[in-house]
Amino acid sequence: DIQMTQSPSSLSASVGDRVTITCQASQDISNYLNWYQQKPGKAPNLLIYDASNLETGVPSRFSGSGSGTDFTFTISSLQPEDIATYYCQQYDSLPFTFGPGTKVDIK
Amino acid sequence: QVQLQESGPGLVKPSETLSLTCAVSGYSISSGYYWGWIRQPPGKGLEWIGSFYHSGSTYYNPSLKSRVTISVDTSKNQFSVKLSSVTAADTAVYYCASGRLSGSYPYWGQGTLVTVSS
Numbered sequence: 169d170i171q172m173t174q175s176p177s178s179l180s181a182s183v184g185d186r187v188t189i190t191c192q193a194s195q196d197i198s199n200y201l202n203w204y205q206q207k208p209g210k211a212p213n214l215l216i217y218d219a220s221n222l223e224t225g226v227p228s229r230f231s232g233s234g235s236g237t238d239f240t241f242t243i244s245s246l247q248p249e250d251i252a253t254y255y256c257q258q259y260d261s262l263p264f265t266f267g268p269g270t271k272v273d274i275k
Numbered sequence: 276q277v278q279l280q281e282s283g284p285g286l287v288k289p290s291e292t293l294s295l296t297c298a299v300s301g302y303s304i305s306s307g308y309y310w311g312w313i314r315q316p317p318g319k320g321l322e323w324i325g326s327f328y329h330s331g332s333t334y335y336n337p338s339l340k341s342r343v344t345i346s347v348d349t350s351k352n353q354f355s356v357k358l359s360s361v362t363a364a365d366t367a368v369y370y371c372a373s374g375r376l377s378g379s380y381p382y383w384g385q386g387t388l389v390t391v392s393s
Contacts (some may be wrong), residue, residue, distance in 0.1 A: 213383075218376075257378075263336040267320075269320050
């Protein structure tokens with residue numbers, strides 16, 4: 169199985185700050201990477217697919233980049249409604265696997 | 276817009292079989308898309324259980340493969356998951372999900388908590 173790691177595991181930032189989360193795959197996954205946002209008690213919400221493509225309806229302050237094994241997710245200006253846990257997920261190889269998540273809250 | 280709704284027992288006894296159904300509206304399973312199940316133990320991360328394409332094979336997570344079966348009923352536009360010989364480790368919120376790309380899920384049900392306990 170492809171192992172996904174994320175850092176940091178949690179972060180605290182101020183409204184308006186730029187927030188960056190990294191995700192690393194244990195082997196080359198090309199650009200087959202998703203980013204999801206999950207709020208407490210809710211299903212995950214797909215934000216980014218194919219590493220850098222914004223899902224329809226997702227605010228442009230969210231972005232993703234990377235390919236191969238190293239990926240980055242960025243919130244350009246943190247908003248109060250962005251408080252959530254963010255997961256990366258690879259879909260290059262079965263079984264599809266998720267990172268452990270990064271919890272983002274407001275300082 | 277694809278909408279999904281999970282249903283099934285919220286409590287299952289150890290060693291028994293967990294059985295959940297995902298009712299789909301707004302899109303016909305027969306028309307395409309990939310359909311899958313993902314679970315999340317309380318306070319933990321996400322685990323992909325398995326998925327299928329409407330006209331293709333079904334794929335399972337090897338960690339569960341010997342115990343899991345995903346099936347589809349196109350006449351009712353729904354699909355199901357069965358997990359046998361459950362233990363407390365199978366306690367989780369179970370989600371059904373779907374999308375145009377294999378392994379990429381923009382559409383999710385609200386999730387249903389299944390507790391394994393005697």
